[in-house]
Amino acid sequence: MPANAYIKRIATAVPDHEVHQFYLRFAASMLAADRRRIFERMAGLGGIESRFSCFAPALDPEGPAADLAGTFIRGAFPGTAARMAMFGEAAPVLAQKGVDGLRLGNEASRITHLIATTCTGFSAPGIDLDLIQRCGLPEGVERTMIGFMGCYAAINGLKLARHIVRSDPQAKVLLVNIEICTLHLKETTELEKLLSFCLWGDGCTAALVTAEPPGIELDSFHCIVANERRQLMTWDIRDNGFDMVLSGQVPAAIQDVLQRNQGAILGGRPPDAIDLWAVHPGGRSVLDAVERALKLEPAALISSREVLRRYGNMSSATVMFVMAEMLKAPSGLLGCGMSFGPGLTAETMLFRTVS
Template sequence: MPASAYINRIATAVPEHEVHQFYLRFAASMLAADRRRVFERMADLAGIESRYSCFAPALDPEGPSADLAGTFVRGAFPGTASRMGMFGAAAPVLAQKGVDALQLGDDASRITHLIVTTCTGFYAPGIDLDLMALCGLSNSIQRTMIGFMGCYAAINALKLSRHIIRSDPQARVLMVNIELCTMHLQETNELEKLLSFCLWGDGCAAALVTAEPHGILLEDFHCIVATERRHLMTWSIRDDGFEMYLSGQVPAAISEALQGSKDAILGDRPVEAIDLWAVHPGGRSVLDSVERALKLAPSALAKSREVLRRYGNMSSATFMFVMEEMLKAPSGLLGCGMAFGPGLTAETMLFQTVS
């Protein structure tokens, strides 16, 4: 039989700059007074209290620049090339912080595979090679970049990690999810776009996946793609950065997709058989739609809501922040994880806690 794969450790990291209230005020300043009141009322319902950015905010949210360095000047926000330079400078620092928090020690030299997910920036030689040098990884490590898949990329990375372990039980996979979402702030007076931006934060998660039987057993995976809903969520490269579009119809579309695929997701088990729920907190309304679709108890998504409250949506890193909480659960519990992104895609998995 093929070997089983386990998440042995997860560590998370965020930058030092807490920016949520600053960016709410900055975004509001781009709106007329009547739209500002609507924005503030809707932002208060988001379930987010703090978000973090690699870029220090300016001193005055109504001043000429959004950031202390003066890069995001009103009327002259940076282009995509400048933003990719910012990513190349800041992402390796935050990624190393996440990997260092795993406390690999001498085990770093034993890592055989490195998988990196990101959808917020690219450069080459890339962050995979930077991590190899910064974290003491072997020059012969096998590296894979999973790019531009969005919020569900972490589950795809876990799926790939499981395939690696099943084919080579001696493999030791380091998975890094690094996202700098706040770098893609857009200057706009469109209410929907400003509300969308006020979900996003920067963050990194690092995980060790091996055949050693402790932590979280990766049991099974299932993917749903609602192709007729692909227009509801997009992530596009523009001249002035990457632009996220999130339709207000996304929560209802997710609910419909989950209801139609519940048996496949849960392996024909009843919802009541699932002890733990690790749902990517793409936003409060997304979590509400999952809770309604699966008829979950209000407490079922408490860990996801807490991650959203403390960090916002950090794209592919966010799911692993929730999984870090799952590692603290008692042994022998069955869990279901899911994350959503462009496609419209729902990546799901079943897992078990193992002491």
């Protein structure tokens, strides 16, 4: 029989600079007075109170630059090459902070596999090799980079970790989700783009997956791709950074996809058979759509809403912030995790808490 796979521990990390109110004011400053009022009203409904960035904000949100270093100057925001250089400096630091939170100690030398996900930056040598050097991992560790999949990449990372552990019960898999979303700030007067950017924060999670309980047992996975709606959420590399399209139609599309595929996602169970919900908080309206689609009680998504409130949307790292809360739950509970991203894609999984 194949071994079961368990998430043993999850550590979370964010940078030092809290930026939410600054970015709201900076974004509003790019709009005419009438549209500014609309923006402020809509942004105020987002359910976010704080977000964090690797880059210190400027002193004045209506001043000549968005950041203290003067890299994001009005009228002369950096191009993609400069942003990737910034990623190369910031991402390893935040990734190490996440892995250090696991307190691996002597376990670091026994890690057999390293999986890293990111969609906000690229470089080679990359995050995987940086982590080997910074965190004392074996040089021969088997490395896999999961790149540019967006917010649902963490669940794909867990899926791969489960395959590894089930094929090799001695494996110890380190999964790192590292995203520097604020790096892709845009200068624009498009209301929808500005509202989209008001969701994003930087964050990292690190998780240890092995065949040894206790922990969260990874039970099964199911993917849904709504090809007919693929243009509602896209993530493209442009000359001036990465460009996110996040249509206002996304919540309704997610609601429809979940309603039509509820049986496959939950293994034929009704929603009230699920004790724990680890839903990627892509935004308040996304969580509202999940709640409506599955007819959940308001308390069901409290962990997701709390992560959104405290950190915003950190792309692939976000659902793992929610999963970290699931590790605190009593043993014997059945849970469902899900994340959404470009495609329009929903990656879902079932899990159990095991003491």
